[in-house]
Amino acid sequence: MIRAHEGLDQPWDNTGLHQLLKELDTVPTRRVVLAATGTVLTTLAWQSLAAPRPRLTAPGKPTTAVPPSALQIVDSLVAAAQAADDREGSSARQTIRMSIPVIVRLLQEGEYSPETGAHLARSLAQICQTLAFMHHEELAAGASQRLYLMALRAAHAASDRALVASILALMSGQAADHGQAADAVQLAAAATEAAAHSAPSVRALVAARKAIAHASARELDAFESSIDDSNRFFEQAAHQVGAPSWAGYADRTELDAIAGRGLVLLAAKRTADPLIALPRAAELLQARAQTPLGGDHQRSALRHGALYSLAQARLGNLDTAVDAAETALTRLPTVASTRSMMLLRELASVLSQHSSAFPRARAIVYEVHDHCQRLRLR
Structure with missing residues (x-):
């Protein structure tokens, strides 16, 4: 039995990442993982923004090359995981877990350029993020949180600030769902900072999820401000370039739904008049x-x-x-x-x-x- 953050206090460099990769495959099912709260969680979030990106290389002598076809296969695994979550919820989580060792093995044993290493790390982060959300849906809070933290490490190693922002925003939502309002607001603030230079669609999604954190904290004005920010960024998204493919999920319907969820929460907490909210x-x-x-x-x-x-x-x-x-x-x-x-x-x-x-x-x-x-x- 461990806490979600235990053993993750590794250096934010190549060595630290590979040390964490060694255990990644065993975390969700072979241990009882308890959720973390407070500064042990939020400190890791802020560290992810401050630490320099490592130069990704295999930890030992490479045993195999990583050809473009390998990246195509990895990309298909990521797309399949995201599609399964979108269409089937958490039912495919055990199958999706099986893709993690494929990416970990390539990162640990492959011969690759820094660009290819970043591609693999980004893919691993997306798989872990999707699995984390699936575990959250099934009330496995600790395993979900640990997977989010692993995803955060991988996204940082890929130097993908938009993905870092997405992960932190989802961690904020998880904290809000568990009544940890202070953690939710802190994680949402970190997500907002990470997304500061991202495409408008990313910023719109992060702002909408930030609104949920403020709703959980009974902060009505901050909730409304975040929804206004989300709407403003969404209007800019029609002219954006270079947005990540996963940000396409944040369409008008989904952003409105997130805002509606926050209003239901505010009404339940009697922060907003239920007859209006x-x-x-x-x-x-x-x-x-x-x-x-x-x-x-x-x-x-x-x-x-x-x-x-x-x-x-x-x-x-x-x-x-x-x-x-x-x-x-x-x-x-x-x-x-x-x-x-x-x-x-x-x-x-x-x-x-x-x-x-x-x-x-x-x-x-x-x-x-x-x-x-x-x-x-x-």
């Missing part, structure tokens, strides 16, 4: 909640569909809430997301208050209860 949240969440079944963005549609239904239920719009809940439940079991299932369980609790007079609500309560039993959620 929830209608606005529902409007922002609606497009993602109504994403067609079977296409892209299914995992996001499940989560934000559950939030949309919850917002409508709390407003007393029961027919709309049930319609949205039915759509969200239809995405199961194709999409695995225990965290979204917990949102639906919260929704069922609200709907149960009306189930005696509203049969459609009663049916949703029973179906959610059935899914929770299958997942052994109490």
Whole structure:
């Protein structure tokens, strides 16, 4: 049993990176990993911005070349992992883990230029980031956090500040989900600094996720300011050049959904008037909640569909809430997301208050209860 940050206090250089690569393959499944909080976590985040980029080379005598075809294979693994997360949620996480040793072996044993080394490190960071999010969706907080920290090391080694910003922003969201508001705000601030010279689409996504951190901290003005920043950067994105491919995920629908999620959180914390925040949240969440079944963005549609239904239920719009809940439940079991299932369980609790007079609500309560039993959620 270890804490998520234990053993990661290695130098931010080539030697330190390779030392961490030795254990990367064993972390999520062979140990019980406990989440870290406070300065032990945020210090690593700020260090990632201050440390110089290492010159990547294999630690010993290379045993194999790294041809362009190897990079193409690695790129396909990264794209497949991201697509699986987008369409299926966390269900593919064990399969995706199997791609990590491929990239680690190339980094540790390959003969490559600094540019190729950076390419491999960037790919490893993206795989670890995707896996970290999947573990977070399945409530494995410590393993998720450790994978994020590994991803942060790899992104730093690749000198990819946009990817560093993305990882830090997701770490901030994880902290917010676990009620660690101070950590969430610190990590969001580090993400904002890392993204300062990135493409507008990256900055728009980071600003939207920063808004979630401020919502968790009950900072309404800072939340609104972050949403304004996100919208402003998104307007600039139409003219951007050199944006990373993964930033294309941050379309208008997704950014609105993130803002809607923050408003639901603010309403729940009574930081914003629910009668004002929830209608606005529902409007922002609606497009993602109504994403067609079977296409892209299914995992996001499940989560934000559950939030949309919850917002409508709390407003007393029961027919709309049930319609949205039915759509969200239809995405199961194709999409695995225990965290979204917990949102639906919260929704069922609200709907149960009306189930005696509203049969459609009663049916949703029973179906959610059935899914929770299958997942052994109490």
